Amino acid sequence: MTLFNSTIQKVSGTVVENRKINKxxxxxxxxxxxxxxxxxxxDYYLVSFSKTMGVKNNYQRLTIAQIPDENNLLAFTINKKTFKMALIDSGTKVNVKGPFKNPDQQAS
Incomplete structure (x- = not known):
């Protein structure tokens, strides 16, 4: 069983939106x-918010919510109970590794 794509990408990125969907x-x-x-x-990515005070420096596993468009935008839906979303503003710099395949979604 392959848990990740053959070539794992490691790049920098910038948060462009942190929008409240519900409570x-x-x-x-x-x-x-x-x-x-x-x-x-x-699929999921490992995302590090290493420059953000109050957010753990290690990589957080975030699952893709929609397929990226031609603008290289990754969208994630995140439960605020497990992640300090209020500390992450537009313009926040991040490091991203992935994509990785979710083993729960692998064909049997």
Whole structure:
């Protein structure tokens, strides 16, 4: 079983939107410098907010909410109970690794 694409991309990006969807959920949109491997819905990325005070420096596993468009935008739907969304503003710099395949979605 392959858990990741053959070529894992590691790039920098910038948060362009952190929008509240409902009481417990936000949509986080990150613009990558470049996107080599187009993910599928359910794939995940490892995202580091290393320059953001109050957010863990290690990589966070975030699952793709929609397929990126030609503008290299990655959209993630995030539960605010498990992530400090209020600390992440537009313009926040991030490091991104992926995409990785979700093992729960692999064909059997």
């Amino acid at each position: 417990n959920t936000n949509q986080l949109v990150i613009k990558l410098e470049h996107l080599e491997n187009v993910p599928e819905i359910g």
